[in-house]
Amino acid sequence: MHAILCAVPQELEALRQQFHVEDQPRRHGAAQVWVGVHDGRPIALALAGIGKVNAAAGAAVLLDRYEAKALIFSGVAGGLNPAFGVGSVLLGERLAIHDFGLVAEGAFIPTASGEIPIGAPRLQAAELVSEEVRAVLAQLRDAVAPRLDASVALGSLITADYFLNCAVTRDGLHATLGADAIDMESGAVAQVAKAWGAPLYVIRTLSDQAGDDSHLSFTQMAAMAARNSAVCVAALLEILA
Numbered sequence: 001m002h003a004i005l006c007a008v009p010q011e012l013e014a015l016r017q018q019f020h021v022e023d024q025p026r027r028h029g030a031a032q033v034w035v036g037v038h039d040g041r042p043i044a045l046a047l048a049g050i051g052k053v054n055a056a057a058g059a060a061v062l063l064d065r066y067e068a069k070a071l072i073f074s075g076v077a078g079g080l081n082p083a084f085g086v087g088s089v090l091l092g093e094r095l096a097i098h099d100f101g102l103v104a105e106g107a108f109i110p111t112a113s114g115e116i117p118i119g120a121p122r123l124q125a126a127e128l129v130s131e132e133v134r135a136v137l138a139q140l141r142d143a144v145a146p147r148l149d150a151s152v153a154l155g156s157l158i159t160a161d162y163f164l165n166c167a168v169t170r171d172g173l174h175a176t177l178g179a180d181a182i183d184m185e186s187g188a189v190a191q192v193a194k195a196w197g198a199p200l201y202v203i204r205t206l207s208d209q210a211g212d213d214s215h216l217s218f219t220q221m222a223a224m225a226a227r228n229s230a231v232c233v234a235a236l237l238e239i240l241a
Contacts, residue, residue, distance in 0.1 A: 003043070004073075005055065005185075007051075007055065007185050008222070010223045011230075016045070018234045019038050019234075030058070031049070032047045046061070052159065052188035054185075055186075055188045059193060068198065071199070075183065076226055078206065078208050083180075087205065087225065089150055089153070090154075090155035090205075091201075092137070095129065095156075096125075096157075097160070098173065099159075100114075101123065102118065130199070134154070158179040161184060
């Protein structure tokens, strides 16, 4: 079974328009899971909720209770790289949590998540996904680019438990980590998927530019961005089949 996660209702609605799933969800704590069939194969669609804790818990439910063999995260993100505008689709070839680390002498030092931060090197860039996952994402990029009126690219996505509404922070994250976008879930799901040995495919469409007016852009553009990601999920399932 392939399992698809999302965080917010706009993302869920876009995905439900792509797939035939049960009318009522099965509840597992904060996570809601709809089971269905796509092209003759079982799928599970989960609304995990916002943030790293909800995302990690939802991923664990799908891997354990539903025995998912692969995870897909579909949703929106805030842009960090000025080369990508609102509506652009980023396929996660690099993933990391960037608000995990060490505070010393009044400064925060990000380190790789899931490891003791004392003595750990500073996080310099998000971690590359496996070559197998990257190859599938490259195939997905080539398949969906002609279908969308938006750019589609492999990119670096970082995760934190905050909504970024600050141009200064945005520019700093792009400069120091080389990241293209920020979200609130992908890095946590990547950590869970890695522990289970399951591939993870992250698809994020930019709903805002993570600057001082990003809260306005998100409200206006989230549904559009979620639709772009959902179209990519359907194409990805064709490839994985």
